[in-house]
């Protein structure tokens with residue numbers, strides 16, 4: 001809203017005459033002059049506003065040094081700790097217990113697995129020994145009973161012991 005430079009009342013544009021008229025004091029002002037004045041004032045207000053904006057943007061950014069940041073974080077951690085101390089201690093205890101339990105289960109399983117493995121290995125070892133003894137016996141028989149055609153029937157080595165042994169009876 002444009003205002004009269006003399007009395008501050010609202011100005012009315014008279015388009016045909018390119019003038020502003022004040023209806024209170026009756027003052028007449030060239031349109032250009034008033035518009036220019038208005039523009040300059042508006043421009044000045046904008047400029048001041050921009051300065052204000054820039055200032056308020058800069059203000060809240062208080063830069064903390066790294067040391068200050070660490071210190072503050074530590075303080076808030078400590079504050080938090082004392083506030084929830086009991087809860088934290090219980091939680092820690094619970095956590096340690098869980099870890100211990102999990103470790104025990106794992107150890108037990110490992111030990112069991114090892115037992116199975118050891119048993120299996122000794123079974124394999126024993127069977128190999130048996131197979132070796134049988135093979136040696138078979139070779140001996142071949143030597144001694146070379147005229148017996150049956151001895152040339154060679155059993156598959158994958159046969160279990162109790163089936164394998166029937167090839168070498170007597």
Ligand SMILES: [Zn+2]
Pocket residue numbers: 004005006007008009022023024025026027
């Ligand atoms: Zn006036």
